[in-house]
Amino acid sequence: MMRRLDARKLSPTPDESQGVYRAAVPRAALDVEQALATIRPICDDVRDRGVEAVLDAGEKFDGVRPVDLRVSAAALTDALAGLDPDVRVALEESVRRLRQTCEAELEQTIVSDVAPGAAVERRIVPMQRVGLYVPGGLAPLVSTVVMNAVPAQVAGVPGIALASPPQKEFGGLPHPTILAACALLGIDEVYAAGGAQALAMFAYGAGECRAVNLITGPGNIYVAAAKRHLQSIVSIDAEAGPTEIAIIADDTADAAFVAADLISQAEHDPMAASVLITDSEALAGQVELELESQVAVAKHAERIRTSLTGQQSATVLVRDIDQAVDVANAYAAEHLEIQTADADAVAERIVNAGAIFVGSHTPVSLGDYAAGSNHVLPTAGCACHSSGLSVRAFCRNMHVVTYSADALREVGDHVVALAEAENLPSHGTAVSIRTSRDS
Known part of the structure; x- marks a missing residue:
């Protein structure tokens, strides 16, 4: 149902990693x-x-x-x-x-x-x-x-x-x-x-x-x-664009759980993105079988199937979990699940995601409703520079500045010097007119 993309032969340098993997991972085309x-x-x-x-x-x-x-x-x-x-x-x-x-x-x-x-x-x-x-x-x-x-x-x-x-x-x-x-x-x-x-x-x-x-x-x-x-x-x-989920999973993951979570996001919208990142071809095959059986009985099967077979969804095969982390950081998913051995340690290495869901019992749908986290999150790769709603x-932060006469006098010469350096002498005068009167 979901197409497969093979990233195992990609070996970009650390400086190239973001660009190379971002181009290799699927995304919905939005204009x-x-x-x-x-x-x-x-x-x-x-x-x-x-x-x-x-x-x-x-x-x-x-x-x-x-x-x-x-x-x-x-x-x-x-x-x-x-x-x-x-x-x-x-x-x-x-x-x-x-x-x-x-x-x-x-x-x-x-x-x-x-x-x-x-x-x-x-x-x-x-x-x-x-x-x-x-x-x-x-x-x-x-x-x-x-x-x-x-x-x-x-x-x-x-x-x-x-x-x-x-x-x-x-x-x-x-x-x-x-x-x-x-x-x-x-x-x-x-x-x-x-x-x-x-x-x-x-x-x-x-x-x-x-x-x-x-x-x-x-x-x-x-x-x-x-x-x-x-x-x-x-x-x-x-x-915000169409919703998206990425899942990093290894051979310890439960294929039924992974498939259910991919489907849960696909249920939102025919343009929703579901991406599995795995170093296990065996798991990829098991997930594919689970998708077929679970989608067949889903209420919104047509919508889900459209999403999972769209260009924005895929299984991305990687060499190992190290590469999976690099791919996930480049993708910067709205929702990122970690279903691997030592999931906590893998999650610590993620720097780009709207929200991270750690372990096999923390599905994205929990965050959609009752985890205590917020589900209004950056999409379309914006998680590399934006945060979710909080x-x-x-x-707003607003500075309120209060100086006494003595405090202004103590720093006044520095203000005058910097104002002169910027060729804005009247800035300095606004200070010196006060400090000279108080002296």
């Missing part, structure tokens, strides 16, 4: 630049016409025109009341675990006394208003509500708005499970808007929705393109 041509007029229309443009776009792309753009409090309350009790308990546990890790990661204000009377405070300031995007599409990603909202709440963001596409089968409201999760978390500013029009609404403001400082959340290629287009006026978390994304 965000082409998608920009589609979303620009949508974003411009929302900027110019506001709510009506958002509703018009929803009618065109989602096949339904909500009566109101903002979801009513009654609809949120009703959705929570109708939520399956087991799902509610699972959501509550997911929230509890993620909140615990977010609270542990939250940075504290720090004051550095650089000299007597001279203090530099690094103040942690939450974003004042954020827009959270939750896709509809092929699946109602209720877990994405949790992954976006909890770190924003822990960070202390006072204004949180959330948008999710209107659903025709639910009368123009977002999926009721998504609304229930919003109600459970106390998010009452929810909009029935999807795609580029939702992001433009956040960026420019429309009707009741005031402009935000930051937009977070995954989406399709048009959402990624809208983020790229709008980031000159609003901050974004990342340009409480830090919803905070």
Whole structure:
């Protein structure tokens, strides 16, 4: 089902490793630049016409025109009341675990006394208003509500708005499970808007929705393109593409586990990427057999098969685990599983991944829902320079500088000297006019 790529004959130097292996490992072909041509007029229309443009776009792309753009409090309350009790308990546990890790990661204000009377405070300031995007599409990603909202709440963001596409089968409201999760978390500013029009609404403001400082959340290629287009006026978390999993596995791995995990990500999207990196041809063959049998009985078999047979998915054969680590670091997967002997030691050598799942009992799907980690992660190789969503994304660092007269006098000559070196003498004067008066 999955094609095989043989990297065993590749022997790049350490300096060449990233480029050679990145070219050798499969990836989905995405043309965000082409998608920009589609979303620009949508974003411009929302900027110019506001709510009506958002509703018009929803009618065109989602096949339904909500009566109101903002979801009513009654609809949120009703959705929570109708939520399956087991799902509610699972959501509550997911929230509890993620909140615990977010609270542990939250940075504290720090004051550095650089000299007597001279203090530099690094103040942690939450974003004042954020827009959270939750896709509809092929699946109602209720877990994405949790992954976006909890770190924003822990960070202390006072204004949180959330948008999710209107659903025709639910009368123009977002999926009721998504609304229930919003109600459970106390998010009452929810909009029935999807795609580029939702992001433009956040960026420019429309009707009741005031402009935000930051937009977070995954989406399709048009959402990624809208983020790229709008980031000159609003901050974004990342340009998320189709989801991906890479698994480093040796002959100690359970082929059934490996296959199940490859399938779990393929279930998201026909463009999702599943990559197995192994030094065992025997395991590769066993996984292939498991894929055939497991996909045959999967609910979304057609979608999964399309993903696993696409150009973005493959089994990559390597000489040994050392080469597997090099390939994985070059690929920089959104999700990376380690199913090998001494998995902890292998994981220590990974420097490029959105999140690492260590050992045979730590599947990616655990992280999707209830591990306590965040599943909004960098895709398309961006894990080599970007991080997953966390409480830090919803905070800013701000320096607060306080100097006494004596402290300024003590360092004043250095400021004047550096200002003169840069041919900016008035910078120095702004100091010397004070120190000369105090002397």
